[in-house]
Amino acid sequence: MSYKFFEEYNEETTEGMMNNYRDIISGVGENPNREGVMKTPERAAKAMQFLTQGYSLDAEKILKEAVFNESYDEMVVVKDIELYSLCEHHMLPFFGKAHIAYIPNGKIIGLSKLPRVVDVFARRLQVQERLTHDILECLNKTLQPQGVAVVIEAVHMCMMMRGVQKQNSATTTSGFRGQFKEIETRNEFLKLISSDLK
Ligand SMILES: Nc1nc2c(ncn2[C@@H]2O[C@H](COP(=O)(O)OP(=O)(O)OP(=O)(O)O)[C@@H](O)[C@H]2O)c(=O)[nH]1
Ligand SMILES: [Zn+2]
Numbered sequence: 001m002s003y004k005f006f007e008e009y010n011e012e013t014t015e016g017m018m019n020n021y022r023d024i025i026s027g028v029g030e031n032p033n034r035e036g037v038m039k040t041p042e043r044a045a046k047a048m049q050f051l052t053q054g055y056s057l058d059a060e061k062i063l064k065e066a067v068f069n070e071s072y073d074e075m076v077v078v079k080d081i082e083l084y085s086l087c088e089h090h091m092l093p094f095f096g097k098a099h100i101a102y103i104p105n106g107k108i109i110g111l112s113k114l115p116r117v118v119d120v121f122a123r124r125l126q127v128q129e130r131l132t133h134d135i136l137e138c139l140n141k142t143l144q145p146q147g148v149a150v151v152i153e154a155v156h157m158c159m160m161m162r163g164v165q166k167q168n169s170a171t172t173t174s175g176f177r178g179q180f181k182e183i184e185t186r187n188e189f190l191k192l193i194s195s196d197l198k
Pocket of ligand 2: 087090158159
């Protein structure tokens with residue numbers, strides 16, 4: 001498998017980040033040697049590597065592990081794929097759901113690979129627009145389907161916990177390729193993702 005379960009952390013990276021986190025802990029006015037936070041630099045360094053593991057993953061490779069020849073040529077929709085990312089401006093979380101659809105062109109993809117591709121691009125420093133675009137282009141290039149669509153709905157902690165401090169605003173981004181440029185196909189997709197069928 002080309003993706004790893006994140007149990008092994010790069011020692012050199014961890015050491016480097018730990019020093020930085022120690023400085024941050026002192027910087028906020030905390031005593032880095034206090035018992036409760038003594039191990040925090042290591043925990044935080046590992047958490048940060050986990051949250052950005054997408055940099056070491058290859059989305060195309062993951063997709064290609066489960067491409068099957070199949071003549072099905074109707075829309076395939078996987079909706080409500082939860083995602084957690086970090087905004088590149090403040091390194092604070094943004095999180096929500098991705099909805100993906102494609103219309104096969106002789107090839108279908110193993111369903112689990114769609115959430116995996118979402119994670120590859122979400123587990124980085126991102127903006128929601130680029131995340132949407134990265135997923136869309138990767139699927140379009142690798143599968144060469146008749147069409148592909150991605151919608152992401154997310155809330156941004158940098159807008160909630162700080163800055164404008166707005167608790168109820170969500171951001172929606174979308175991208176459409178091929179047949180989804182046609183209004184009828186796009187509407188069918190939008191209708192399917194807004195239904196309550198789970
Ligand atoms: N377009 C886009 N903007 C984002 C995303 N995540 C965070 N931002 C915005 O990035 C912008 C950075 O703006 P700056 O003015 O440089 O930073 P700032 O002074 O911290 O801005 P405020 O958040 O308004 O306090 C802010 O408007 C954030 O809301 C995202 O995914 N997409
Ligand atoms: Zn931000």
